[in-house]
Amino acid sequence: MLELSDVDGFYGRSRALQSVSLTVGEGEFLSVLGRNGVGKTTLLRTILGLMSRCTGSIRLDGAEINHLATHKRARAGLGYVPQGRGILPNFTVRENLLLGTFAAQKPARSIPGHVFDLFPVLKDFLGRRGGDLSGGQQQQLAIARALLSEPKILLLDEPTEGIQPNIVEQIEDVLIDLNRKHGLTIILVEQNINFARRASDRFAILNRGSVAVSDGIGALSDDLIHSHLVV
Template sequence: MLELSDVDGFYGRSRALQSVSLSVREGEFLTVLGRNGVGKTTLLRTILGLMSRCAGSIRLDGAEINHLPTHMRARAGLGYVPQGRGILPSFTVRENLLIGTFAAEKPARTIPDHIFDLFPILKEFLGRRGGNLSGGQQQQLAIARALLSEPKILLLDEPTEGIQPNIVEQIEDVLIDLNRKHGLAVILVEQNIKFARRASHRFAILNRGSVALSDDIGALSDELIQSHLVV
């Protein structure tokens, strides 16, 4: 479904992502792992066209998208939940959610009920400003907003970071359910190894802007974690 071939991502003149080749199949859950500063967020930003410049090939459903601006990549089927959530604090929950529909093929004027089945708390807080939600509630809002773009692939940047444990479990369950029952492909950047092992079909480890290793999740041994992820 998504294929990267020899992709470089640049911040100005600095090449932060180097010759990355990676693929995600339809309905697959891929977790991207690595120490801080190795290029995990840069990888997602490059896929989305948010870098100063990117080279190489990025194909979605066989079509080249690396020449497209970010909003057209979203319209093509990329949903994104950034690190820090990126919700609009002065907008209500309803307004934040409706913004998510703008990237869908047919923008909606209403919010479908299945979003509230996934995140019931959002229905209760529709009139509340996004900035007045807790961190966990904001993360649920950010994921729901991304889902309203009707993505083919959902990209998430550390969605469990700084979230209270009971909400973390809810978010994990929703993401696994979306993947297993609804076939939504997922690229997850995450530090939580337990979650990665539970949710993923495959993993990739980044180091210095390149893919150091990619394999089925069953191959993510304690030795690999010690070697590539432990500081």
């Protein structure tokens, strides 16, 4: 479904992503791992067209998208939950959710009920400002908003970071169900190795802007973790 071939991503003149080649099949769950500062967020930003410049090939469903603006990539099927959640704090929960529908093929005038099945708390807080929610509630809002764009692939940047443990478990279960029961393709940047092992089909470890290791999740050994992930 998504194929990167020899992709470089640049911040200004600085090359932050180097010759990355990855393939993510339809319905797969890929976890992107690595120490801080190795290029994990940069990889997601490159896929989304948020870098200063990007070279190489990025293909979605066989079509080249590297020349497309970010909003057109969203319309093509890329959903994104950024690190820090990226909700609009002065917009209500309802308004934040409706923004997510703008990237769908047929923007909705109302909020589809299935997001409240996934995150019931949002239904109770529709009139509350996003900035007044707890961190865990904001993360649920950010994921729900991304899902309302009807993505083919959902990209998430550390969605469990800094969130209370009971909400972390809820978010993990929702993402696993979306992948396994509904076939949603997911690319997850995550520091939680236990979550990655439980949820993923495959993993990729980045180091200095390049793919150091990519394999099935069963190959994510303790030796690899100590070599590439432990600080």
